[in-house]
Amino acid sequence: MVHRPSDSRLLTSLISHEKDLLKSLSTLLSTSHASYTSLTAYAASSPPPSSQVILAVAGTLLHADEALKAYARGVEEWKTRLEGLKEKEEEVGNVVRDREILVTRVLKASVKSVKQHQQHSSKEKDEGLGSMSVMAPASTSSTLSLSSLGSNNAVVPLYGSTGGSGTGSNNKLQAAQAELQACEAHLAIKEAELERLRVGAVTDGLRVRFRALAECGARWVEVGKEVEVVLGVSG
Numbered sequence: 001m002v003h004r005p006s007d008s009r010l011l012t013s014l015i016s017h018e019k020d021l022l023k024s025l026s027t028l029l030s031t032s033h034a035s036y037t038s039l040t041a042y043a044a045s046s047p048p049p050s051s052q053v054i055l056a057v058a059g060t061l062l063h064a065d066e067a068l069k070a071y072a073r074g075v076e077e078w079k080t081r082l083e084g085l086k087e088k089e090e091e092v093g094n095v096v097r098d099r100e101i102l103v104t105r106v107l108k109a110s111v112k113s114v115k116q117h118q119q120h121s122s123k124e125k126d127e128g129l130g131s132m133s134v135m136a137p138a139s140t141s142s143t144l145s146l147s148s149l150g151s152n153n154a155v156v157p158l159y160g161s162t163g164g165s166g167t168g169s170n171n172k173l174q175a176a177q178a179e180l181q182a183c184e185a186h187l188a189i190k191e192a193e194l195e196r197l198r199v200g201a202v203t204d205g206l207r208v209r210f211r212a213l214a215e216c217g218a219r220w221v222e223v224g225k226e227v228e229v230v231l232g233v234s235g
Contacts (some may be wrong), residue, residue, distance in 0.1 A: 008089050013084060018079040025072040032065050056230045060223045067143040067219035074212025081205035086195045095187045109173040 036058055043054035 008086055008093075011082065011086050011089065015082050017077060018075060019080065022072060022075055022079065022129050025068065025075065029065060029068060029072070032061070032068075036061055036065070053230065058229050059229070060226045063226075064220055064223045067216040067223075071076045071209075071216040072211045074209040078205040081201040085197055085201045087193075088190075088197050090189045092187070092194050095183065099180070099183050099187055102176065106173070106176045106180050109169070113169040113173045148150040206231050 039054060039061070041214045043051045043058065046054060
């Protein structure tokens with residue numbers, strides 16, 4: 001599996017602008033409420049029938065504000081889903097960084113293991129040649145005792161028997177490889193979770209937001225028609 005490095009700058013920028021949009025909507029709703037309050041106050045000081053017309057229109061504006069609030073909630077839910085997606089991307093990014101550290105660790109352990117194996121093999125070769133030079137007279141001299149042969153044979157190492165340091169290096173390499181494999185499995189799970197979350201956030205989040213937008217637009221059309229009726233009757 002190819003692990004793409006996580007770069008959440010574009011997602012961070014999107015979330016930031018969605019926050020700005022929500023602030024603007026909140027400001028708009030606050031200003032709209034202030035406008036409604038001023039409109040009703042003006043209606044109270046106006047003589048009929050103007051006062052009744054203004055109050056009727058002001059009431060419909062409240063419905064328009066409620067529809068806009070519903071749209072703002074849709075935007076808020078969309079932003080919340082994006083923030084959850086960003087958290088998951090950061091989580092996967094942390095695992096990817098852990099993986100890079102483990103890869104480096106495996107490479108270092110592998111190089112060290114190879115070097116120690118080469119040194120060990122070279123030492124065995126040198127000791128083997130030295131032993132052969134000591135044992136060579138035994139084949140031609142009948143005065144060399146059996147105990148002397150035993151002593152010389154004792155210094156000839158068996159293959160791998162003196163590889164204490166090499167064995168330790170191999171253990172470190174095996175441990176690093178096992179840890180890397182576990183990290184790869186964990187990363188695969190997290191990447192699958194991220195993909196599912198991304199699809200859900202985009203599909204469901206946008207559906208909620210634009211359904212709220214459609215409902216807001218439809219409600220505003222109704223409000224506009226209601227005001228036209230009020231003005232038509234009053235006229």
